[in-house]
Amino acid sequence: MTGSRILLGLYVTLICxxxxxxxxxxxxxxxxxxxxxxxxxxxxxLKWYEAALGQRQAIDxxxxxxxxxxxxxxxxxxxxxxxxxxxxxxxxxxxxVLRALAITPAMLPAVFLGLALLVTYSQLHLRGMPxxxxxxxxxxxxxxxxxxxxxxxxxxxxxxxxxRSLGAPPRQVLLRITLPLIGWSLLSGWGFxxxxxxxxxxxxxxxxxxxxVTLPVYIYSAxxxxxxxxxxxxxSSGVILLTLVVLVVSARVARLxxxxxx
Numbered sequence: 001m002t003g004s005r006i007l008l009g010l011y012v013t014l015i016c017x018x019x020x021x022x023x024x025x026x027x028x029x030x031x032x033x034x035x036x037x038x039x040x041x042x043x044x045x046l047k048w049y050e051a052a053l054g055q056r057q058a059i060d061x062x063x064x065x066x067x068x069x070x071x072x073x074x075x076x077x078x079x080x081x082x083x084x085x086x087x088x089x090x091x092x093x094x095x096x097v098l099r100a101l102a103i104t105p106a107m108l109p110a111v112f113l114g115l116a117l118l119v120t121y122s123q124l125h126l127r128g129m130p131x132x133x134x135x136x137x138x139x140x141x142x143x144x145x146x147x148x149x150x151x152x153x154x155x156x157x158x159x160x161x162x163x164r165s166l167g168a169p170p171r172q173v174l175l176r177i178t179l180p181l182i183g184w185s186l187l188s189g190w191g192f193x194x195x196x197x198x199x200x201x202x203x204x205x206x207x208x209x210x211x212x213v214t215l216p217v218y219i220y221s222a223x224x225x226x227x228x229x230x231x232x233x234x235x236s237s238g239v240i241l242l243t244l245v246v247l248v249v250s251a252r253v254a255r256l257x258x259x260x261x262x
Contacts, residue, residue: 027237030233147192
Protein backbone atom coordinates (compact mmCIF):
# COMPACT_ATOMS: atom_id res chain seq x y z
CA MET A 1 0.00 0.00 0.00
CA THR A 2 2.86 2.36 0.84
CA GLY A 3 4.52 1.69 -2.51
CA SER A 4 1.24 2.42 -4.34
CA ARG A 5 0.90 5.72 -2.51
CA ILE A 6 4.45 6.69 -3.41
CA LEU A 7 3.84 5.89 -7.09
CA LEU A 8 0.57 7.80 -7.03
CA GLY A 9 2.22 10.81 -5.41
CA LEU A 10 5.04 10.69 -7.94
CA TYR A 11 2.54 10.46 -10.80
CA VAL A 12 0.55 13.44 -9.53
CA THR A 13 3.75 15.43 -8.98
CA LEU A 14 4.92 14.77 -12.54
CA ILE A 15 1.55 15.89 -13.93
CA CYS A 16 1.68 19.10 -11.88
CA UNK A 17 5.24 19.80 -13.03
CA UNK A 18 4.25 19.15 -16.65
CA UNK A 19 1.34 21.58 -16.38
CA UNK A 20 3.09 24.29 -14.36
CA UNK A 21 6.49 24.23 -16.11
CA UNK A 22 5.41 26.48 -19.04
CA UNK A 23 3.79 28.94 -16.64
CA UNK A 24 6.89 29.11 -14.45
CA UNK A 25 9.19 29.49 -17.46
CA UNK A 26 7.10 32.34 -18.87
CA UNK A 27 6.98 34.15 -15.54
CA UNK A 28 10.69 33.67 -14.91
CA UNK A 29 11.55 34.68 -18.47
CA UNK A 30 10.09 38.11 -17.84
CA UNK A 31 12.67 38.70 -15.08
CA UNK A 32 15.74 38.36 -17.29
CA UNK A 33 18.03 41.31 -17.89
CA UNK A 34 18.66 40.30 -21.51
CA UNK A 35 16.74 41.86 -24.39
CA UNK A 36 15.39 38.45 -25.36
CA UNK A 37 13.61 35.69 -23.50
CA UNK A 38 15.89 33.13 -21.89
CA UNK A 39 15.36 30.46 -19.27
CA UNK A 40 16.73 30.34 -16.69
CA UNK A 41 16.80 34.16 -16.60
CA UNK A 42 20.15 35.93 -16.72
CA UNK A 43 19.88 38.25 -13.77
CA UNK A 44 16.73 39.54 -12.13
CA UNK A 45 14.96 42.75 -13.09
CA LEU A 46 11.47 44.21 -13.24
CA LYS A 47 12.21 46.56 -16.13
CA TRP A 48 10.17 44.49 -18.58
CA TYR A 49 7.11 44.81 -16.35
CA GLU A 50 7.69 48.55 -16.31
CA ALA A 51 8.00 48.49 -20.10
CA ALA A 52 4.73 46.54 -20.33
CA LEU A 53 2.96 49.21 -18.27
CA GLY A 54 4.22 51.80 -20.75
CA GLN A 55 2.73 50.05 -23.78
CA ARG A 56 -0.42 52.00 -24.58
CA GLN A 57 -1.87 49.39 -26.94
CA ALA A 58 -1.39 46.61 -24.41
CA ILE A 59 -3.04 48.64 -21.63
CA ASP A 60 -5.96 49.53 -23.90
CA UNK A 61 -6.35 45.86 -24.86
CA UNK A 62 -6.25 44.88 -21.18
CA UNK A 63 -8.94 47.40 -20.25
CA UNK A 64 -11.10 46.26 -23.14
CA UNK A 65 -10.65 42.59 -22.20
CA UNK A 66 -11.60 43.28 -18.57
CA UNK A 67 -14.74 45.18 -19.56
CA UNK A 68 -15.69 42.58 -22.15
CA UNK A 69 -15.09 39.64 -19.80
CA UNK A 70 -17.01 41.26 -16.93
CA UNK A 71 -19.95 42.11 -19.18
CA UNK A 72 -20.01 38.68 -20.82
CA UNK A 73 -19.76 36.93 -17.44
CA UNK A 74 -22.61 39.01 -16.01
CA UNK A 75 -24.91 38.33 -18.96
CA UNK A 76 -23.96 34.64 -19.02
CA UNK A 77 -24.65 34.21 -15.31
CA UNK A 78 -28.00 36.01 -15.51
CA UNK A 79 -29.19 33.99 -18.50
CA UNK A 80 -27.80 30.79 -16.97
CA UNK A 81 -29.85 31.41 -13.83
CA UNK A 82 -33.03 31.97 -15.83
CA UNK A 83 -32.56 28.77 -17.83
CA UNK A 84 -31.46 26.61 -14.87
CA UNK A 85 -34.23 27.92 -12.61
CA UNK A 86 -36.89 27.41 -15.26
CA UNK A 87 -35.74 23.86 -15.99
CA UNK A 88 -35.75 23.14 -12.24
CA UNK A 89 -39.32 24.31 -11.80
CA UNK A 90 -40.78 22.78 -14.95
CA UNK A 91 -40.31 19.56 -16.88
CA UNK A 92 -41.33 21.18 -20.16
CA UNK A 93 -39.16 19.96 -23.06
CA UNK A 94 -38.41 23.53 -24.16
CA UNK A 95 -36.36 24.17 -21.03
CA UNK A 96 -34.34 20.98 -21.45
CA VAL A 97 -33.66 21.97 -25.05
CA LEU A 98 -32.54 25.46 -24.00
CA ARG A 99 -30.21 24.01 -21.38
CA ALA A 100 -28.73 21.56 -23.87
CA LEU A 101 -28.16 24.38 -26.38
CA ALA A 102 -26.52 26.53 -23.72
CA ILE A 103 -24.06 23.75 -22.82
CA THR A 104 -23.28 22.71 -26.42
CA PRO A 105 -20.53 25.34 -27.08
CA ALA A 106 -18.32 23.65 -24.46
CA MET A 107 -18.34 20.49 -26.60
CA LEU A 108 -17.26 22.22 -29.81
CA PRO A 109 -13.71 23.14 -30.87
CA ALA A 110 -13.11 26.83 -30.25
CA VAL A 111 -11.91 27.40 -33.83
CA PHE A 112 -15.06 25.82 -35.25
CA LEU A 113 -17.21 27.87 -32.88
CA GLY A 114 -15.45 31.10 -33.84
CA LEU A 115 -15.86 30.41 -37.55
CA ALA A 116 -19.53 29.50 -37.10
CA LEU A 117 -20.19 32.70 -35.16
CA LEU A 118 -18.37 34.77 -37.78
CA VAL A 119 -20.49 33.32 -40.61
CA THR A 120 -23.72 33.72 -38.66
CA TYR A 121 -23.06 37.26 -37.47
CA SER A 122 -21.93 38.30 -40.95
CA GLN A 123 -25.29 37.23 -42.34
CA LEU A 124 -27.00 39.16 -39.55
CA HIS A 125 -24.77 42.21 -40.22
CA LEU A 126 -23.63 42.09 -36.60
CA ARG A 127 -20.12 43.49 -36.19
CA GLY A 128 -17.80 45.11 -33.70
CA MET A 129 -18.45 45.06 -29.98
CA PRO A 130 -21.98 43.53 -30.16
CA UNK A 131 -20.70 40.56 -32.19
CA UNK A 132 -17.69 40.05 -29.92
CA UNK A 133 -19.82 40.29 -26.77
CA UNK A 134 -22.39 37.84 -28.14
CA UNK A 135 -19.62 35.40 -29.03
CA UNK A 136 -18.09 35.58 -25.56
CA UNK A 137 -21.50 35.09 -23.94
CA UNK A 138 -22.05 31.96 -26.02
CA UNK A 139 -18.56 30.72 -25.12
CA UNK A 140 -18.90 31.38 -21.38
CA UNK A 141 -22.50 30.21 -20.99
CA UNK A 142 -21.79 26.48 -20.42
CA UNK A 143 -19.49 27.19 -17.49
CA UNK A 144 -21.91 29.63 -15.88
CA UNK A 145 -24.94 27.37 -16.25
CA UNK A 146 -23.07 24.36 -14.87
CA UNK A 147 -22.14 26.19 -11.68
CA UNK A 148 -25.55 27.82 -11.23
CA UNK A 149 -27.34 24.50 -11.79
CA UNK A 150 -25.32 22.90 -8.98
CA UNK A 151 -26.50 25.57 -6.54
CA UNK A 152 -30.13 25.34 -7.64
CA UNK A 153 -30.20 21.55 -7.53
CA UNK A 154 -28.90 21.63 -3.98
CA UNK A 155 -31.52 24.16 -2.86
CA UNK A 156 -34.19 22.84 -0.52
CA UNK A 157 -37.51 23.60 -2.26
CA UNK A 158 -39.39 23.49 1.06
CA UNK A 159 -37.74 26.79 2.04
CA UNK A 160 -39.25 28.54 -0.98
CA UNK A 161 -42.58 26.79 -0.40
CA UNK A 162 -42.61 27.93 3.23
CA UNK A 163 -42.00 31.53 2.20
CA ARG A 164 -44.83 31.37 -0.35
CA SER A 165 -47.18 29.81 2.20
CA LEU A 166 -46.54 32.77 4.48
CA GLY A 167 -47.67 35.16 1.79
CA ALA A 168 -44.37 36.17 0.24
CA PRO A 169 -44.76 37.15 -3.45
CA PRO A 170 -42.54 35.42 -6.03
CA ARG A 171 -40.22 38.42 -6.29
CA GLN A 172 -39.62 38.46 -2.55
CA VAL A 173 -39.00 34.70 -2.48
CA LEU A 174 -36.46 35.13 -5.25
CA LEU A 175 -34.62 38.05 -3.64
CA ARG A 176 -34.70 36.90 -0.01
CA ILE A 177 -34.61 33.11 -0.25
CA THR A 178 -33.39 31.75 -3.58
CA LEU A 179 -30.63 34.18 -4.54
CA PRO A 180 -28.98 34.42 -1.07
CA LEU A 181 -28.89 30.62 -0.76
CA ILE A 182 -27.27 30.11 -4.16
CA GLY A 183 -25.10 33.20 -4.04
CA TRP A 184 -21.95 31.07 -3.90
CA SER A 185 -22.85 29.28 -7.15
CA LEU A 186 -23.71 32.56 -8.88
CA LEU A 187 -20.39 34.10 -7.85
CA SER A 188 -18.35 31.04 -8.80
CA GLY A 189 -20.23 30.74 -12.11
CA TRP A 190 -19.48 34.40 -12.81
CA GLY A 191 -15.81 33.83 -11.98
CA PHE A 192 -15.40 30.86 -14.29
CA UNK A 193 -17.30 32.63 -17.08
CA UNK A 194 -15.01 35.65 -16.61
CA UNK A 195 -11.91 33.47 -16.94
CA UNK A 196 -13.18 31.79 -20.09
CA UNK A 197 -14.07 35.12 -21.70
CA UNK A 198 -10.88 36.87 -20.63
CA UNK A 199 -8.66 34.14 -22.06
CA UNK A 200 -10.66 33.45 -25.23
CA UNK A 201 -8.42 33.69 -28.27
CA UNK A 202 -9.97 31.74 -31.14
CA UNK A 203 -13.42 33.32 -30.94
CA UNK A 204 -11.90 36.77 -30.48
CA UNK A 205 -9.64 36.29 -33.51
CA UNK A 206 -12.65 35.68 -35.74
CA UNK A 207 -14.85 38.43 -34.28
CA UNK A 208 -12.35 41.18 -33.43
CA UNK A 209 -11.97 44.35 -35.45
CA UNK A 210 -9.44 47.18 -35.46
CA UNK A 211 -11.32 48.88 -32.62
CA UNK A 212 -12.12 45.75 -30.59
CA VAL A 213 -8.81 44.08 -29.81
CA THR A 214 -8.65 41.88 -26.73
CA LEU A 215 -5.44 41.24 -24.83
CA PRO A 216 -5.02 37.61 -26.06
CA VAL A 217 -5.43 38.84 -29.65
CA TYR A 218 -2.88 41.61 -29.03
CA ILE A 219 -0.36 39.11 -27.64
CA TYR A 220 -0.98 36.69 -30.51
CA SER A 221 -0.49 39.43 -33.08
CA ALA A 222 2.62 40.80 -31.39
CA UNK A 223 4.25 37.36 -31.38
CA UNK A 224 4.50 37.54 -35.15
CA UNK A 225 6.82 40.56 -34.98
CA UNK A 226 8.65 40.13 -31.68
CA UNK A 227 8.38 36.51 -30.46
CA UNK A 228 11.36 36.77 -28.08
CA UNK A 229 10.48 40.14 -26.53
CA UNK A 230 10.52 39.88 -22.69
CA UNK A 231 7.82 42.55 -22.60
CA UNK A 232 5.35 40.04 -24.03
CA UNK A 233 6.31 37.47 -21.42
CA UNK A 234 5.74 40.11 -18.75
CA UNK A 235 2.28 40.82 -20.16
CA SER A 236 1.55 37.10 -20.40
CA SER A 237 2.63 36.46 -16.82
CA GLY A 238 0.32 39.27 -15.72
CA VAL A 239 -2.56 37.58 -17.51
CA ILE A 240 -1.67 34.29 -15.81
CA LEU A 241 -1.59 35.99 -12.41
CA LEU A 242 -4.98 37.63 -12.94
CA THR A 243 -6.52 34.35 -14.13
CA LEU A 244 -5.02 32.51 -11.17
CA VAL A 245 -6.47 35.01 -8.70
CA VAL A 246 -9.96 34.69 -10.21
CA LEU A 247 -9.63 30.89 -10.24
CA VAL A 248 -8.57 30.70 -6.60
CA VAL A 249 -11.36 33.03 -5.48
CA SER A 250 -13.98 31.14 -7.52
CA ALA A 251 -12.79 27.77 -6.24
CA ARG A 252 -12.73 29.08 -2.67
CA VAL A 253 -16.29 30.36 -2.97
CA ALA A 254 -17.58 27.22 -4.66
CA ARG A 255 -15.79 24.75 -2.34
CA LEU A 256 -15.23 21.25 -3.71
CA UNK A 257 -17.16 19.56 -0.87
CA UNK A 258 -20.38 21.13 -2.16
CA UNK A 259 -19.93 19.27 -5.45
CA UNK A 260 -19.02 16.01 -3.77
CA UNK A 261 -22.29 16.09 -1.84
CA UNK A 262 -24.36 16.37 -5.02
